[in-house]
Amino acid sequence: MKLEQFFVENRRAAIAFSGGVDSAYLLYTAIKSEAVVKAYYVKTAFQPQFELKDAMRLGEELGADISVLELDILADEKVVLNPAGRCYYCKRTIFTAMMEAALKDGFSLLLDGTNASDDVHDRPGMRALKELSVRSPLRECGLTKQQIRKLSQEAGLFTWDKPAYACLATRVPTGTPITSEMLERTEWAEDYLFSLGFTDFRVRMLGDAARLQFPAGQLEKVLAERERITGELKKHYSAVLLDLEVRK
Numbered sequence: 001m002k003l004e005q006f007f008v009e010n011r012r013a014a015i016a017f018s019g020g021v022d023s024a025y026l027l028y029t030a031i032k033s034e035a036v037v038k039a040y041y042v043k044t045a046f047q048p049q050f051e052l053k054d055a056m057r058l059g060e061e062l063g064a065d066i067s068v069l070e071l072d073i074l075a076d077e078k079v080v081l082n083p084a085g086r087c088y089y090c091k092r093t094i095f096t097a098m099m100e101a102a103l104k105d106g107f108s109l110l111l112d113g114t115n116a117s118d119d120v121h122d123r124p125g126m127r128a129l130k131e132l133s134v135r136s137p138l139r140e141c142g143l144t145k146q147q148i149r150k151l152s153q154e155a156g157l158f159t160w161d162k163p164a165y166a167c168l169a170t171r172v173p174t175g176t177p178i179t180s181e182m183l184e185r186t187e188w189a190e191d192y193l194f195s196l197g198f199t200d201f202r203v204r205m206l207g208d209a210a211r212l213q214f215p216a217g218q219l220e221k222v223l224a225e226r227e228r229i230t231g232e233l234k235k236h237y238s239a240v241l242l243d244l245e246v247r248k
Contacts, residue, residue, distance in 0.1 A: 007033035014102035019055030022113030044073035046167040091125035117145040163200035209239035
């Protein structure tokens with residue numbers, strides 16, 4: 001089935017919208033197919049501010065109906081304790097909030113941007129989506145990440161080459177309770193590195209130190225900027241470490 005056909009068969013739907021590549025293309029196609037859709041962005045302490053800005057920018061460009069839901073994810077003890085299955089509890093809480101909002105707005109079908117390249121067996125959060133009957137049209141239609149990027153570029157979406165971004169909670173080691181201070185510090189550090197022109201990196205916590213992960217192609221620039229980076233990040237971290245197991 002083609003994605004456009006999905007929206008011919010499902011004329012009303014709510015869309016879980018993150019502002020990333022996949023949900024952006026899903027929302028674009030729904031609007032292009034003249035389906036009645038509303039997008040829901042859930043703002044928590046786990047999402048950096050730039051994600052919300054990207055979501056609202058795209059929504060404005062598409063003329064989309066977007067609702068921003070504020071959610072205190074740190075009020076959920078199962079999430080804060082940061083167990084191995086944290087993603088399940090987090091997804092369950094976030095998508096339940098979206099489902100409730102969508103139902104109030106008259107939408108019984110909730111969609112997400114899981115695509116055919118995603119390994120659902122390696123994602124605890126996928127279990128939550130299944131339990132809540134959330135559908136994933138991109139996956140159902142066999143669209144891979146590479147195809148979605150290509151189609152997004154052809155459609156003129158600025159998100160087409162946006163790097164994948166995992167939430168801020170993934171920077172905290174499993175088993176370490178998550179605090180708002182940890183998340184704020186991580187967002188500050190990553191914003192700083194973005195300002196230097198780095199992309200698709202991670203600032204992970206290792207005790208009170210920052211463990212930096214970069215794609216191989218950016219290591220030369222990292223070393224050239226070493227003193228500048230360490231000088232800035234040591235304002236909020238006890239040490240700044242470079243992980244040579246680079247991001248791929």
